[in-house]
Amino acid sequence: MTPLIAIAAEAADQKSAEVTDWAGRLGWVAGLLLFIAFVYWLMRQGWKWRGSLQSDLPELPEVPESGAEATLKLSGRYHGSTTAGQWLDRIVAHGLGTRSRVELTLTDAGIEVVRPGANDFFVPAGALREARLDKGIAGKVLAEGGLLIVTWAHGDTLIDSGFRSDRAAEHTAWVEAINSMINTTEGIAR
Numbered sequence: 001m002t003p004l005i006a007i008a009a010e011a012a013d014q015k016s017a018e019v020t021d022w023a024g025r026l027g028w029v030a031g032l033l034l035f036i037a038f039v040y041w042l043m044r045q046g047w048k049w050r051g052s053l054q055s056d057l058p059e060l061p062e063v064p065e066s067g068a069e070a071t072l073k074l075s076g077r078y079h080g081s082t083t084a085g086q087w088l089d090r091i092v093a094h095g096l097g098t099r100s101r102v103e104l105t106l107t108d109a110g111i112e113v114v115r116p117g118a119n120d121f122f123v124p125a126g127a128l129r130e131a132r133l134d135k136g137i138a139g140k141v142l143a144e145g146g147l148l149i150v151t152w153a154h155g156d157t158l159i160d161s162g163f164r165s166d167r168a169a170e171h172t173a174w175v176e177a178i179n180s181m182i183n184t185t186e187g188i189a190r
Helices: 003-013 022-053 168-189
Strands: 072-083 100-107 110-114 121-124 128-134 147-154 157-165
Touching: 072 168, 100 168, 128 168, 147 168, 157 168
Parallel strands: none
Antiparallel strands: 072 100, 072 157, 100 110, 110 121, 128 147, 147 157
């Protein structure tokens, strides 16, 4: 028999070893699952802790039932709210940290924020401070101008809320309409 045939025959006879240490493998899998559960629990505790730190934030205004005429409507996504000017300082109190679908309606009274599966709220026209296009808010970064950011006052806190329309071309009209509303309201107050 030639050496090459002998080597090939020996290689064909070799098989991988049977897995015999099931207890060790199951122990590692159980340990990994416990670690993942622990990390999830820590994240949840951090979310609750942040909510308790922001407990001084007053309750959100509810959407009024008046049939005010809509200036603009938008459907898209609500990406959360942060302390104004600090795009990573997420506000979680009163459900403001919960991402969701959104239906925005701009009226003369303010902005109605209707979120299926999350708390709806209302931003009165007098609380509006600014609207702008930006690229990010806590947990969401897009191309430049991909987010509609509305700055509004709630209690003693200035809040930035981030929205993204299903049709991003609508963002500019919203910025212009809100900023125009703010300038008109300031002119009346003076």
